[in-house]
Amino acid sequence: MKVDYAKGFSSKRIAVRPYARADFQTWREAHLSRLSKQNKFDSVKPSVKEVTLAKFKEMLKKNNKRAMRDECYYYGVFDKKTGENVGAVSLYILIRKGLHWANLGYEIHNQYWRQGYATEAARLTLKIGFRYLSLHRIEAAMELDHKGSIGVARAIGMRREGIRRKFFPNPTGWEDLVVFGVVKEDFES
């Protein structure tokens, strides 16, 4: 099984690649220029104290460690023209053992929503997963009413596969999630 975490992919507008030490300022700026929380799926805008160099270095260390263990691959999403760090994507390995199955995650900072960044970044992340991480199957799973996330999954050609009952733990109990998936053969054709 061949895995190359150092590589990313670019489109004309964006680059999806692992974070590097030199990305600290743009990472910090992106967090500090966030709007207030927009909906229940959105993250809370962090305080200045939460976006320090120490935190950023901790994140880099964690990303590398998890990639070395083949647990999770985390990438920054950058606008090539402005250099801004518009968000992040991830591939979380669910099962290797011959199945090579991962979950796709995406989060765009809310000041950049509805400009097609998630769709473009998610598409490049599928490419990374199938070409560099030896994946066979990639899924995205989300709450049934998460229109934004469903919109992205559909836009990148994932197929709706059904509802997994009581799949995800949250503070109020186990939640049903709708699952979208794509396999390498679909993607390559």
Ligand SMILES: CC(C)(COP(=O)(O)OP(=O)(O)OC[C@H]1O[C@@H](n2cnc3c(N)ncnc32)[C@H](O)[C@@H]1OP(=O)(O)O)[C@@H](O)C(=O)NCCC(=O)NCCS
């Ligand atoms: C979900 C999220 C990643 C979408 O990012 P985005 O860059 O705005 O998405 P895109 O611009 O690529 O939109 C793709 C399609 O999704 C749909 N969509 C996106 N946001 C939507 C929203 N808030 N409501 C309804 N549909 C939405 C639209 O159909 C859109 O296409 P269109 O606007 O051209 O018609 C972003 O809202 C986000 O980061 N949310 C918080 C984190 C999160 O929930 N991540 C997913 C976890 S499962």
